[in-house]
Structure formats: C-alpha cells, structure tokens
Amino acid sequence: MTTTAKTSELVIDISEQICTLTLQRPQLANALNFDLLEALRHTLGELRCSGDFRVCILTGAGEKAFCAGADLKERATLPPEQVRRFIATIREVTDRLADFPKPVIAAINGLALGGGTELALACDIRIAADTALLGLTETSLGIIPGGGGTQRLPRLVGKGRAKELIFTARRIAAAEAAEIGLIEKVVPSAELAQQSRQLARNIAQNAPLALEMAKWAINYGYETDLLTGLQLESRAYDVIIPTKDRLEGLAAFQQKRKPIYRGE
Secondary structure (H helix, E strand, O other): OOEEEEOOOEEEEEEOOEEEEEEOOHHHOOOEOHHHHHHHHHHHHHHOOOOOOOEEEEEEOOOOEEEOOEOHHHHOOOOHHHHHHHHHHHHHHHHHHHHOOOOEEEEEOOEEEOHHHHHHHHOOEEEEEOOOEEEOOHHHHOOOOOOOHHHHHHHHHOHHHHHHHHHHOOOEEHHHHHHOOOOOEEEOHHHHHHHHHHHHHHHHOOOHHHHHHHHHHHHHHHOOOHHHHHHHHHHHHHHHOOOHHHHHHHHHHHHOOOOOOOOO
C-alpha cells in the first residue's frame, strides 16, 4: 500500500511498511513554526495506532537543512504567553516522537540546530549526511533547550560532554557527532535517503509487536536500575509469548523460510 498526504508544512508518505515524515519548509531551513509543530503533533497522534507501517523516518525537505530549530522570525512576534505555548508544543512533539510505539529513524539531511537537534534526539536511531551540522545553540540566544535537549543529550553523550555543548552553543559536524555517540552513522549526502530507507526495511521485516515491546523495554528500562529494568524486560516478553507472530517465527526457523509477520 502506498499513501501520500501533504499539508503546507509536512509531507506524509507510507509505502513498503515505512512511513516517511518530511518537514516541508525548505525555503526557511525547515524551521519550526506553530503550523509545522501542530502538523507534527496531530500526525504523530493519528499514526500512533496505524497498522499500515512498521517503521517511521523523519527528515527535512531539500538538501541544506533537516531543521534549523525554531522560526525566530515568528518567535520575535510572540508575547511571553505564546512563547510558553510554543515551548509546550515542541515538548509535546518530542515526547510523542520518543514515545511513538514504532521505531523512528532521524535522517539528518543537513543543518539541525536547537529544536532540530531535539527532534533528532527524540528519535530512536540517527543517521546523518556527511554535510550535517548539529548543535543545541539556545544559550547563544539567551534561552535554554526547551524540547527535551537538556535531558536527552546527556543520556546519549554523557553529562560533561552535554554541558560543554550546551554551555558553548557549539555546532558540531556529523563526524564528531558520531564520535561522541550523538548519532549512529554518517553517510555521504547523496546516499542518506537510500541508506535510511534500507535500514528501515531491515527493521520492518521483523515482528512489529516484538519491535514495539523491545523499544518499550529499552526506553523505560534505561531510566531505572538494572533489577527493575530486567523486570520490565520480563513483562515485555510476557506480552509477546501468546502472539501468533512468535509461533510464526519459530515455524519459519524450523522450515528454513522467511517469516511472514502480521502484527498479531
């Protein structure tokens, strides 16, 4: 099944069991305004329980930017109460990304600053073009990261490294981001879409309920001690035991064939 939907700010394409969400403001470096944030918030809510795909890719339109953060021209016109609403909305979007039941890949096709880096941090796996630049640059603007950056970055790169990056507002190239664990892989810019999609295909061939529960166990177990994390893993495994997909996986292994998973 192939489905494509487009608003003025966001393109949604579903094919090959992969949902690709493309931020659609290339003339403004895919910067986040209220309309784009609302489109993302609504779309992530609508797609949460969809059975039409098994993996999601988040990327930006064009070749220059994944997302340059907040639209500062819009921000400059907002009174304080609207700024608070904007921050609350970006926090809700990043939380929905992080809590999305299916694996989410960030395909970082260029500049990813401020809220753009925070969107990537909320995804499960990050692949960046070799031309990408990342950074939580908010302190240079007199603010702090407000979309989860102060919490998610230390969990990936460590507290000291995160403080250095946030305190200095330094932009880093994709190679350095991979070296410190901020992203998982750097690829040539021309290969980003293909390699991101191939990774998504590799994930999508596996059992969707197993993917969902593995993500749940990793996300929630990571936030607690080892013993509690192991108990959460056991609970997640218990959910999988009665599924038809588990039996299909065993049957396919015994019959030396590729399993056909249906999410049941």
